[in-house]
Ligand SMILES: NC(=O)C1=CN([C@@H]2O[C@H](COP(=O)(O)OP(=O)(O)OC[C@H]3O[C@@H](n4cnc5c(N)ncnc54)[C@H](OP(=O)(O)O)[C@@H]3O)[C@@H](O)[C@H]2O)C=CC1
């Protein structure tokens with residue numbers, strides 16, 4: 100692998116260590132290389148905390164007595180364009196300029212309005228040799244949630260469901276039927292920990308009484324979201340147990356009771372997926388995993404409001420029921436999850 104790619108790959112690995120911990124900020128990793136050796140590493144570890152470049156420079160300063168001398172002959176690799184603005188921390192471009200690091204290699208440009216090329220320009224104006232676009236697609240992919248929020252003004256939307264081996268989604272008698280095995284269940288809980296919110300429709304909330312939390316994996320619980328137009332759901336359901344912030348989209352009331360947030364939509368007959376996702380965007384929710392049911396998933400599919408679909412096909416069989424859903428897009432992966440088959444599709 101060419102050298103630049105090798106170090107950028109390390110930046111990506113570092114960045115990914117913060118999965119689920121920095122939203123709505125992007126995940127970013129940085130390494131500093133002197134004479135073919137990595138002398139410092141860092142990543143953005145938690146929301147509001149130091150940026151990757153700061154941690155990488157500090158790592159060098161802590162490890163070497165002659166750090167400032169080494170930095171004068173080093174290259175900094177960073178998976179996202181260094182920031183140029185005063186946010187929660189001062190601009191990273193200024194830090195690189197301050198230590199006169201002569202070379203910067205950037206994975207991809209930051210689309211965020213206050214950066215968007217200004218970090219690169221600032222470095223170049225200071226005489227730093229800047230290379231942009233190393234492993235660019237991978238760098239953009241890692242932060243696809245962040246890019247979607249900044250560029251589309253909505254969260255990244257993941258659809259997830261399970262279907263039987265003979266193409267059914269659920270029984271049609273308002274009962275719960277578990278299709279997948281324990282491994283898939285663990286995987287889904289891990290996915291929940293990686294996203295900001297998990298959403299279900301009213302019937303799923305009533306029939307399954309889901310908890311929608313992270314019990315079979317490590318990590319933090321996502322916010323819960325439910326669509327309940329007329330507020331018909333029973334308040335004794337797990338969803339309303341105040342263990343996690345829960346957003347209830349309805350047409351009856353707005354307000355907060357404990358950790359339950361009622362959000363009123365003006366129009367429940369048209370553009371519901373669009374309105375809903377805009378509301379989540381306003382709440383800084385950068386990604387959402389939609390776990391059903393069929394009706395809810397279908398409205399998002401019909402509106403073209405999805406980015407990724409994760410579809411399990413279990414070994415269970417149903418003789419009749421709600422038919423499984425179809426997406427058109429690109430299948431990017433297929434793998435076994437215990438006895439289940441898992442397909443990943445992108446909407447492109
Ligand atoms: N196989 C799997 O992966 C899963 C299976 N299930 C199963 O699926 C079944 C439930 O699925 P289903 O009946 O399709 O129900 P949903 O859970 O999708 O709930 C549908 C209801 O939610 C409200 N809603 C959803 N989307 C919208 C929208 N865009 N605009 C307005 N209201 C909306 C409506 O309620 P209102 O009546 O207020 O208008 C609608 O009738 C259960 O048996 C459950 O066990 C559930 C999840 C996953």
Ligand SMILES: Nc1c(N[C@@H]2O[C@H](COP(=O)(O)O)[C@@H](O)[C@H]2O)[nH]c(=O)[nH]c1=O
Pocket residue numbers: 260261276277278279283284287299303304307308309310311312390391411
């Ligand atoms: N039936 C079914 C799924 N159902 C989804 O999981 C939810 C239950 O979440 P929890 O209460 O937290 O365990 C349920 O409401 C529905 O959204 N998921 C799957 O991976 N496989 C399955 O076969």
Ligand SMILES: [Zn+2]
Pocket residue numbers: 150151152181182189190191192
């Ligand atoms: Zn920064």
